[in-house]
Amino acid sequence: MKNRIKVKKIDDCIWLMDDNGEATGYLVCGKKKAVVIDTMNGIANVHSVVREITDLPLIVVNTHGHCDHIFGNLYFDCDCFLHPDDAKIAAKHMRFPVFVRLCKEKKIEMPPFKTIKDGDEIDLGGLTLEVISLPGHTPGGICLLLKEKRVLFTGDSINHHLWMQLEESLPLKTFFENLNKISWVTEKADRILHGHAQDFDDISLFNELRSGLEELIATRGKGDTRYSTDYKWFGGIAKQYPFSNDGSVICYSDEKLDCHPC
Ligand SMILES: [Zn+2]
Ligand SMILES: [Zn+2]
Secondary structure, eight states: OGGGEEEEEEETTEEEEEETTTEEEEEEEOSSOEEEEOOTTSSSOHHHHHHTTOOSOEEEEOSSSOHHHHGGGGGOOSOEEEOGGGHHHHHHHHTSHHHHHHHHHHTOOOOOEEEOOTTOEEEOSSOEEEEEEOOSSSTTOEEEEEGGGTEEEEETTSSSEEEOOSTTSOOHHHHHHHHHHTGGGGGTOSEEEETTOSSOEETHHHHHHHHHHHHHHHHTTBOSSOBOEEEEETTEEEEEEEOSTTSOEEEEOHHHHHOOOO
16 A cells, blocks of 8 residues: 555655655655655555655644645654644544544544644754745645745645635635735745645746736636636536646635635
């Protein structure tokens, strides 16, 4: 089962872990500590994958509370951090029958989450991760800035196929404002690693997404050159708005477009 997770070293201190093309986690090794950023689907033992790479003391940081980012926490007995605003959604996903069954089968329990918040810094020894809150895709979504390497881990908050149609996603206007609040990060990072990536993205993705969102809000997805189309997903039919020429889209529902920031 272990080879479900494919590992690729993408920098001298960063490993990308691809869980069957369904989710991506990362291992970042400093001089005294290593961090696992998102633990993916929990089907394969991600802890033993990590232990083949490093013997360093570990911590886990989850970028948000969705199942494809937290279920692998199951295999870790170290501290696992999640923003408290995603505790509810994580608890909901942990009640999914498939996960309850998995825990029973393996006779292991999910470790409790510890709280992480905006501005927290994690010292890995020669490498520092800064926590940057970015509520949008979920209320407790965070980005992690690996300062010395100028790399921004964004989870599902900034990517090429952004899901904002979920019940727990924030109104588009609120997310746009939240992106503006942290736009300083484009001066501090050159590259992005998101939660479903196969390699680095350029930091320019941040501003492409931000402009696309602004355009979508202004035109209500009915621009002359760019406009929204239907997007079928397992929850029904939502909408998708293209924000670049390479097929990147923002998925949303009318409710998220009409909703005013509270
Ligand atoms: Zn995801
Ligand atoms: Zn997600």
